[in-house]
Amino acid sequence: MKKILITGATGNIGMDVIKHLFMQKTEHQIIAGVRNIEKAKQLFKNYPNLNYTHFDFDDQNSFQQSLHNIDTVFLLRPPHIDNTDIYFKPLILEMKSKGIRNVIFLSVQGAEKSKIIPHNRIEKLIVEHQLNYVFLRPSYFMQNLTTTLWEEIHNNRLISLPAGNALFNWIDIDNIAEVAAIVLNQPVQYQNRAIELTGHENLNFKEVVSIINQQTTNKISYQNLSPFKFYSLKAKEGMDKTMILVMIMLHFLPRFQKPPVISDEYERITGKKPTTISQFVSREINKLD
Ligand SMILES: NC(=O)c1ccc[n+]([C@@H]2O[C@H](COP(=O)([O-])OP(=O)(O)OC[C@H]3O[C@@H](n4cnc5c(N)ncnc54)[C@H](OP(=O)(O)O)[C@@H]3O)[C@@H](O)[C@H]2O)c1
Numbered sequence: 156m157k158k159i160l161i162t163g164a165t166g167n168i169g170m171d172v173i174k175h176l177f178m179q180k181t182e183h184q185i186i187a188g189v190r191n192i193e194k195a196k197q198l199f200k201n202y203p204n205l206n207y208t209h210f211d212f213d214d215q216n217s218f219q220q221s222l223h224n225i226d227t228v229f230l231l232r233p234p235h236i237d238n239t240d241i242y243f244k245p246l247i248l249e250m251k252s253k254g255i256r257n258v259i260f261l262s263v264q265g266a267e268k269s270k271i272i273p274h275n276r277i278e279k280l281i282v283e284h285q286l287n288y289v290f291l292r293p294s295y296f297m298q299n300l301t302t303t304l305w306e307e308i309h310n311n312r313l314i315s316l317p318a319g320n321a322l323f324n325w326i327d328i329d330n331i332a333e334v335a336a337i338v339l340n341q342p343v344q345y346q347n348r349a350i351e352l353t354g355h356e357n358l359n360f361k362e363v364v365s366i367i368n369q370q371t372t373n374k375i376s377y378q379n380l381s382p383f384k385f386y387s388l389k390a391k392e393g394m395d396k397t398m399i400l401v402m403i404m405l406h407f408l409p410r411f412q413k414p415p416v417i418s419d420e421y422e423r424i425t426g427k428k429p430t431t432i433s434q435f436v437s438r439e440i441n442k443l444d
Pocket residue numbers: 162163164165166167168169189190191210211212213231232233234261262263264293294295296299
């Protein structure tokens with residue numbers, strides 16, 4: 156039995172990874188690395204076999220204890236943390252000194268090509284420090300519709316973004332987490348590989364809104380904004396400035412890029428077809444209608 160530490164455990168991906176590890180009847184000991192153990196215990200009250208440890212990127216003292224006797228780390232970069240030298244280098248050095256065998260890092264599609272995104276630097280740090288790794292590189296989360304974009308959908312029946320007609324590849328977090336759990340259970344089988352995880356659909360926001368509207372009674376619209384208008388709208392709404400810039404980067408840059416590559420890794424690893432947008436909308440209809 157190995158010990159697996161899950162960082163970002165209480166977030167969208169982490170929670171689903173833990174769900175899939177137990178669904179796959181993992182033989183390993185799973186430890187959620189969290190900032191607030193009491194809160195996490197409430198969140199995971201249906202998982203009696205889950206263990207907890209204090210883990211905080213802002214408190215490097217927490218690294219030593221949370222990595223004690225750990226074999227494999229599921230590493231997630233919280234969206235607001237972008238300084239890799241301050242936050243990730245000390246963690247990776249601690250992993251190295253503790254003899255951690257495997258790191259499964261939740262990266263992003265195209266990380267290897269884009270020097271401006273922190274995932275690129277984190278991947279490099281892991282390779283440079285000769286840790287065994289698996290990089291999961293997912294495309295654009297379907298769940299952005301039910302998380303970051305949800306408030307505007309809910310309040311105004313609108314999605315405002317500087318995305319024009321850019322194509323995004325849409326993936327269900329559940330598909331990512333299922334693969335992550337398979338890899339965490341058998342890291343050696345996937346050792347030192349980057350796995351691109353995508354759905355089968357490249358769609359722009361207009362097309363996605365039209366798919367949503369086929370299933371909702373309360374229709375929504377898509378409004379394309381210039382990056383400046385988007386910035387001032389979100390600043391007025393009180394969104395954190397770094398987050399606005401991340402949103403602009405994520406949605407404006409694809410307008411000048413080639414359509415995302417569609418990968419068959421999910422199907423090869425699980426033997427199943429990835430979730431379609433239409434299936435996702437029908438599963439999340441209570442939130443989207
Ligand atoms: N959105 C997309 O389309 C997309 C596509 C590809 C890749 N990604 C990548 O996916 C990642 C985000 O995953 P997600 O959606 O699961 O994130 P999320 O839901 O925002 O969860 C963030 C997690 O990080 C934890 N966290 C925050 N600050 C922390 C700190 N100082 N120390 C320790 N833990 C901390 C949070 O715990 P608390 O409960 O304590 O706050 C939470 O568990 C990002 O790296 C992003 O770039 C996103």
